[in-house]
Amino acid sequence: MKKSLYFVFTLLLLNSCSKPKETVSLNTIAEDYVKLILEIGLYDSDFVDAYYGPDEWKPTIKKLDTLPAKTLIESISKLQSQCKQVNTEGFSNLEKARLMMFEKQLLAAKTKLEIMSGKVYSFDEEAKLIYDAEPPHFTEAHFETLLSKLNTILPGEESLYTRYNEFISQFVIPKEKLDTVFTTAIAEARTRTNKYIKLPKNENFVLEYVNDKSWSGYNYYQGKSQSLIQINTDMPIYIERAVDLACHEGYPGHHVFNALLEQNLVEDKGWVEFSVYPLFSPQSLIAEGSANYGIDVAFPGQERIDFEKNVLFPLAGLDINKAETYYEVLALMGKLNYAGNEAARKYLNGEITREECAKWLEKYSLNTPERALQRTRFFDQYRSYVINYNLGKDLVADYIDAQGGTVEHPEKRWEIFKELLSNPHTANSLK
Template identity: 60%
Template sequence: MQTLKKTLLLILFAACWACSSTQTETTKADVATMDQLAERYVKTLLKLGQYDSDIVDAYYGPEEWKPTGEPTDSLPANEFLTEFKAIQQQLQAQDTTNLATDEKRRLAMFKKQIIAAITKVEMLQGKKYSFDQEAKLLYDAEPPHYELSHFDSILTAIDKQLPGKGSIAERWDAYRAKFEIPKDKLKLVFDTAIAEARNRTKAHYKLPENENFKLEFVTDKAWSGYNYYKGKGYSLIQINTDFPIYIERAVDLAAHEGYPGHHLFNVLLEQNLVDKKGWKEYSIYPLFSPQSLIAEGSANYGIEVAFPDQDNLKFEKEVLFPLAGLDASEADRYYAILAMIGQLDFAGNEIARLYLDGKINREQAADMLVKYNLYAKDKALQRTRFMDKYRSYVINYNLGKQLVRNYIEANSGTDNNPAKRWQLFGELLSNPNTASMLK
């Protein structure tokens, strides 16, 4: 009897071992397939980037994967679509049964990224999407809709706070002039803000020893600031000086473009997903993809993570205002008005939707930006240039921030638990995430 029991146990053990071994081999095969698809995806995106320089925001993968030779005179859209759709088909066929949780997230994100790549090729080919369709396909997001009248009560409240006569935009422009950073103080103020943002971030995350950046001031751009991540922990950060730069923008841009914003995001992706896990699809950052909603949203929310409201105001009044040679006596009032103006952010999305869907022209869009976002007219026209160039990308800043904030706060990363907020923020930046995953 004992011999029979032992025999049965051995048979059961062998069967379990064989099953486990088969599952392990299946999992390895699935992961290997994703690795092969990742290489094809990256190489194809790099080739596509030869036809539109905005498509590849950053690349820090193998040098030999870069295309050689000159691109053809016209976009071979069908070739790109054929390859991306072939990759998509193989991703859809992947069996997720035996995949680890992180590999399942990898696959889910990869599927969203390939939808965005296909959509971008179709758009380059001339296909038209509505603002909302484009946002969903490129960024996996559904922009909320607001009536512009929703923002009128906010404008009324701002109106009561501003001194002087004239329109709200004119009075705001005149009032905030006293908070402009003199051009000869820009470098000192920004260097100080970035150093503070970096110190606060490094207190919570272990960054590569050689991690660094270069700061440049530029002109004639459609944006106010940009981070060009070069790989190996290094970024080029550019600040546009076409228009006046006000004191609050020092911390905003230091955190957004640097720490714990775009620079940190790319450092953590490279460190955790490319170097440690070998997920080569993260060696490329396609700008028009779901990755951008997380990138821009986390960069904007990261300002508050590193510089909570009152702490930020204290740092600016005590450190940055004196460095810029500005009077801090009006700072409290100024920042209170800025907070109210921040409630107008989503008005810009509504204006972009109307403009890009062809319901208003450029001049009308600029006038609405003056009214609802309090831009000076020349700044408003610059913003329409941004809409022309980046289209529904505008949602990534405010909707992205809202989604990131909601996710972190829903998981206990609240104002009164900053350590948990930093932890969740770092985890968010170090793993595959897209808008639908945060809900």
Template identity: 60%
Template sequence: MQTLKKTLLLLVLLTATWACTATKTETEKTEVATMDQLAERYVKTLLKLGQYDSDIVDAYYGPEEWKPTGEPADTLPADEFLTEFKAIQQQLNLQDTTNLPADEKRRVAMFKKQIIAAITKVEMMQGKKYGFDEEARLLYDAVPPHYELSHFEAILSDIDKQLPGKGSITERWDAYRAKFEIPKARLDTVFRAAIAEARTRTKAHYTLPEQENFKLEFVTDKAWSGYNYYKGKGYSLIQINTDFPIYIERAVDLASHEGYPGHHVFNVLLEQNLVDKKGWKEYSIYPLFSPQSLIAEGSANYGIEVAFPAGDRMKFEKEVLFPLAGLNASEADRYYTILEKIGQLDFAGNEAARLYLDGKITREQAADMLVKYNLYPKDKALQRTRFMDKYRSYVINYNLGKQLVRNYIEGNGGTENNPDKRWELFGELLSNPNTASMLK
């Protein structure tokens, strides 16, 4: 009888231990499934939201069956979208990240920032107004700095001394710059050479899918100068806008920004490392109005310098691109010195956008600011205000994004005199969850 009691007690203990283990295993499975479920709900909801604004979904390379079927409602069902996004947000806030590996913690942190942006975008579509800085913080996880116009006046004074001719700075810059315009008949040849070189330099450092490729098109009547439409599986459509003259420096700029190691490579690495390898389906969609864009645009702009350090770039352009464009390279050094100074005026565009979008100046006044402080021709300045209308505080992603990426890469040792480290850090940045506040 004692033996039987001991046997029964042992069975009870074993059953209890098995039950605890089974419960723990089921809990772990539920936690993983919860993140996957949230990712699926998030992607499907964004795809539906994209039916009401074609700019919302910049790229999607997830399951085909997740795409919405049928026609959207005649009016935006904002409350339905807000309810769903806030429900996802609530579940994300319940995630226990205490014992998660570092990459999983970053996944949750980035997801939370993305969902804040999604909620904000729906509210804006519903008619809610945000000030420029608050909108930038909610959508892109960054608040742009403020500059007094006197800061730019000092830079303009320096440029003024370097420009030949008579007239205003803008007029003299237009006249001088005309010598560096790529003839339209040579655009395709010059851009293909620039992209090929950028691609070669990038592939020397990163392993990209064997089938990765792109299609290059020249288009008109756009609010932007270049655009990358990532299609998934390592393939992109790169479009270049020819509404305005395209100058020689833009070949390398756009080849790197839109292609290698910019947007094309960013999307390839996200798909390869986060979607395919880790199964993080929230990265199968790229929502344009989100913190991901600050990293995308900032890295694409900084990536120009990663692929083409100043000395290398000048050598390549003088020896290859200038001859292909039929341009005289004798003035190249002076031209690029002035361009570097003009680049220091970038944040003036943010000041114009803030004042314009906050209703403090008119479109015409914003265009005049761009003419004066960014040396835009008037017609291009007006085109830029169209960009502000369409994309609003998105403008901060190019210059502030570049600044934050530069500070992060170079602050961790990826300086120009340590190019291998710079490529390494840049690749890690593109391949992992990152948002502006994570780079500080």
């Protein structure tokens, strides 16, 4: 009798141990995730940057008077728990990358909801939780050294701020020539991109000029390889911005990035979570970083300077006699770009006021008072998002360079760049 009981007990124990762990389909979680992101978007018009999934997944509920943060956060926590139940046995490296990015996107959404409901994070904490990145710190002495070099390039008796702004004023695109210059730059960027990346046959964009925005340019991806590209004309637009924005917003930047994700991940693989793009997420560091790095990929080194001097300068009616000095100045200003991050960090951490932040930008970024205040508006609206432009570019550049995608090997560079645009990546996966 005792042996029989022991045998029964052993069978029950073995059955219990051999029972497979409850698993959840990542595709099922993905659908719930998309619907949840769209619901959060009801409470922040910037939250959903693009959506090109089924219309029936869009929220049917009306926006409530107050943010239901607790309920939404609980929904995210549920999805996070389900991610832990996904059976990764047999997963390819790409599928593992999908799951890893999925979990980081969920963490970002939860963090953003907490911020929307009043929770305070430091600039660095927020950047880590939302963008999966650790922003570098620079001292004022670092920027002073760069300004000293700029002072040598632009000698004179007046303040460096005055000399700089008077000098660059010679390179403003006249408003009546903006469209000609921009459409020419975009067409060239598209031609160069199409040589290395096979774009969808029907891809296209609409270009608009707008006012009263905190940003200089924006791409609203519409799905099916279509984009709305807007250029803000509030402030003077300098000649180099034509190529910058043509590449960043268009080719091979945001327009191409979204088209490749839609084609490669949503349509070909059925990974529906990529049919929605939450702006405040790790995806944005890759999007902005690759869009800025894409400028150098499409127009490497001297090729850009030659195109601008030989094509865009004449179209804009600008004198090329001081162009070489201008490009020296631009190179230094690129290094000063991180001064904006420091201004945002101090401002958002409550260490300085808006007025003090604007003064910092006037001093270390040499912004006009109007431009400096516009940038503080950007900080208010997008917060630590500012790191995605410069840190994102540096991480993308290092990633591609480390794999042999150097300027000396353009085909390899484009190959790795396309792989980056077409697959799940976050800041940590670039290390």
